[in-house]
Amino acid sequence: xxxxxxxxxxxxxxxxxxxxxxxxxxxxxxxxxxxxxxxxxxxxxxxxxxxxxxxxxxxxxxxxxxxxxxxxxxxxxxxxxxxxxxxxxxxxxxxxxxxxxxxxxxxxxxxxxxxxxxxxxxxxxxxxxxxxxxxxxxxxxxxxxxxxxxxxxxxxxxxxxxxxxxxxxxxxxxxxxxxxxxxxxxxxxxxxxxxxxxxxxxxxxxxxxxxxxxxxxxxxxxxxxxxxxxxxxxxxxxxxxxxxxxxxxxxxx
Amino acid sequence: xxxxxxxxxxxxxxxxxxxxxxxxxxxxxxxxxxxxxxxxxxxxxxxxxxxxxxxxxxxxxxxxxxxxxxxxxxxxxxxxxxxxxxxxxxxxxxxxxxxxxxxxxxxxxxxxxxxxxxxxxxxxxxxxxxxxxxxxxxxxxxxxxxxxxxxxxxxxxxxxxxxxxxxxxxxxxxxxxxxxxxxxxxxxxxxxxxxxxxxxxxxxxxxxxxxxxxxxxxxxxxxxxxxxxxxxxxxxxxxxxxxxxxxxxxxxxxxx
Numbered sequence: 488x489x490x491x492x493x494x495x496x497x498x499x500x501x502x503x504x505x506x507x508x509x510x511x512x513x514x515x516x517x518x519x520x521x522x523x524x525x526x527x528x529x530x531x532x533x534x535x536x537x538x539x540x541x542x543x544x545x546x547x548x549x550x551x552x553x554x555x556x557x558x559x560x561x562x563x564x565x566x567x568x569x570x571x572x573x574x575x576x577x578x579x580x581x582x583x584x585x586x587x588x589x590x591x592x593x594x595x596x597x598x599x600x601x602x603x604x605x606x607x608x609x610x611x612x613x614x615x616x617x618x619x620x621x622x623x624x625x626x627x628x629x630x631x632x633x634x635x636x637x638x639x640x641x642x643x644x645x646x647x648x649x650x651x652x653x654x655x656x657x658x659x660x661x662x663x664x665x666x667x668x669x670x671x672x673x674x675x676x677x678x679x680x681x682x683x684x685x686x687x688x689x690x691x692x693x694x695x696x697x698x699x700x701x702x703x704x705x706x707x708x709x710x711x712x713x714x715x716x717x718x719x720x721x722x723x724x725x726x727x728x729x730x731x732x733x734x735x736x737x738x739x740x
Numbered sequence: 741x742x743x744x745x746x747x748x749x750x751x752x753x754x755x756x757x758x759x760x761x762x763x764x765x766x767x768x769x770x771x772x773x774x775x776x777x778x779x780x781x782x783x784x785x786x787x788x789x790x791x792x793x794x795x796x797x798x799x800x801x802x803x804x805x806x807x808x809x810x811x812x813x814x815x816x817x818x819x820x821x822x823x824x825x826x827x828x829x830x831x832x833x834x835x836x837x838x839x840x841x842x843x844x845x846x847x848x849x850x851x852x853x854x855x856x857x858x859x860x861x862x863x864x865x866x867x868x869x870x871x872x873x874x875x876x877x878x879x880x881x882x883x884x885x886x887x888x889x890x891x892x893x894x895x896x897x898x899x900x901x902x903x904x905x906x907x908x909x910x911x912x913x914x915x916x917x918x919x920x921x922x923x924x925x926x927x928x929x930x931x932x933x934x935x936x937x938x939x940x941x942x943x944x945x946x947x948x949x950x951x952x953x954x955x956x957x958x959x960x961x962x963x964x965x966x967x968x969x970x971x972x973x974x975x976x977x978x979x980x981x982x983x984x985x986x987x988x989x990x991x992x993x994x995x996x
Contacts (some may be wrong), residue, residue: 489843491843492843492844494843495839495840495843496840496843499829499832499836499840502832502836503829503831503832506831507831570830571829574827574830575823575827576827576828576829578793578823579823579827579828581792581793581812582791582793582816582821582823583816583841583844583887584813584814584816584817584844584845584887585813585844586812586813
C-alpha cells in the first residue's frame with residue numbers, strides 16, 4: 488500500500504462512514520444528546536448517588552465514551568465488514584494491487600479514529616458545559632481507552648469472522664450492541680439499576696470498559712482496575728485469535 | 741506475439757466435485773480468447789485461478805511469468821479483471837470509485853478521459869447503485885482498464901444487457917484489442933464470441949473439449965458431428981448446441 492492509496496482509501500472510508508447515517512449519529516449526535524438530556528435533568532453537582540464525590544456528568548461522560556467505542560466496534564465494524572464480504576466488495580479489491588487486507592486495515596483505522604474524535608467531542612462538550620472533573624492522568628486514561636478499543640474491536644471482528652452468514656452476523660452485532668449499551672452503564676448509570684441487572688452487567692464486556700474508563704478518568708489506582716484490565720486483555724486475545732483463524736479459513740473471497 | 745498468461749494442467753476441486761479437470765491454454769498479447777461452455781463447466785473457477793482469487797488444486801498458472809496466488813498484488817499492476825460476482829460499496833459515486841481505484845496504480849489512465857470514452861462522463865456524480873445494467877458493466881470495464889493493463893479478464897461481461905448496450909461494449913473491446921491488450925472473455929453469447937474472438941476455448945464438464953479459431957471449430961464439427969446433425973450453414977450457437985449434452989426436455993403436460 489502506497490501513501491497515495493492509503494490516503495485515498497482513508498478519504499473514501501471516511502466518506503462512506505459519514506454517509507452511513509447510523510454510525511455518525513450514534514457516535515456523535517446520540518452521546519451529545521445524552522449529555523445535554525442527563526445534564527439538564529441531573530446537573531453535575533456531587534450528590535448522594537455517587538457519595539457526594541462526583542456529579543452525574545462526571546460519571547456519564549466516560550460512560551458515554553464507552554458507548555462511542557461500542558458503536559464503532561460492535562456495530563459499525565462488523566456491519567461494514569460483513570456488508571463488504573457478503574456483497575463480494577472485498578473480492579473486487581482483491582482483483583487490484585490494493586488487496587482486501589489493506590482495505591480492512593484502513594477500515595479499522597478509520598473506525599478507531601472515529602472513536603478518538605467522537606470521544607474528544609464528548610469530553611470537550613462535557614467539560615465546557617458541565618465542567619466535568621477529570622482527576623486521572625492522561626498517560627493512564629489514553630492506554631485504558633486504547634485497551635477498551637482493542638477489546639471491543641476484537642469482539643466486533645470476531646462476530647464478523649465467526650458467523651458464516653452476513654445476515655446472522657448483523658443480527659448478532661445488533662443484539663450484542665443494544666444489550667450492552669443499555670445494561671452496561673454506558674447510557675444509564677448502573678447505580679440506578681436493580682441488583683439482578685447489576686449482576687448480569689458484570690458479564691458484559693462493555694461494563695468493564697465503562698468501569699475502566701470511569702476509574703481512570705477519576706484517578707483510581709490501577710490496582711483497583713485489574714479486573715477490567717484482565718477481562719479486556721483476555722477478550723482481545725481470545726476474540727482476536729479466533730477471529731483471525733476464522734478469517735484465514737474463509738478468506739472472505 | 742508474446743504470451744501473457746499460461747495455464748498448464750489446471751485442476752480445481754470442491755469436495756468431491758472436480759470443477760476444472762486438467763486444462764491447459766495460453767493467452768497472447770493483442771488477441772481475444774473466448775471461453776464458452778454451459779453453467780458450472782468450470783469457466784469461472786479457471787478464470788479465478790488465473791486472477792489469483794482461487795487456489796488451484798493442481799497444475800500451474802503463470803501470469804506475466806508470475807504465480808498469481810503468491811504474487812497477486814504484483815500481477816494486478818498489469819492485469820485488469822471484471823468479475824462475474826463482485827460489487828462496489830453501496831454509497832459511492834462513479835467519479836469517486838474511479839478516483840479511488842486510480843490511486844492503486846502507479847501510472848493510471850486519467851479516469852475522466854475514460855468516463856468520456858465509455859459514455860459515463862455525465863454519471864460521474866451519480867451513485868454506482870443508481871446506474872443501469874449497461875452503465876455498470878461499462879464502469880466495470882473502465883475500472884479494469886484504469887491501470888493500463890496488458891491483460892484483461894472479463895467474466896460474463898454482457899450478461900443481462902440489452903442488444904444496444906452489448907454492441908456498445910463490443911466496440912469498446914475491439915478498441916482495447918487494437919491497443920495490443922490480451923483479453924480473456926467468458927461468455928454465454930455465441931454471437932458475441934463470433935464477433936470478437938480470435939480463438940475459442942470450449943469447455944465441457946471441467947475439461948477443454950475444443951480449442952482453436954471459429955473456422956477450426958467449424959471443421960472440427962464437420963468431422964466429428966454425425967452427418968444428420970451437420971450442415972454447412974451452422975453458426976457457432978448451432979455447433980455449441982450440437983455438441984452440448986442432451987438436455988432433458990420438460991414435458992409440458994406434466995406442468996399443466
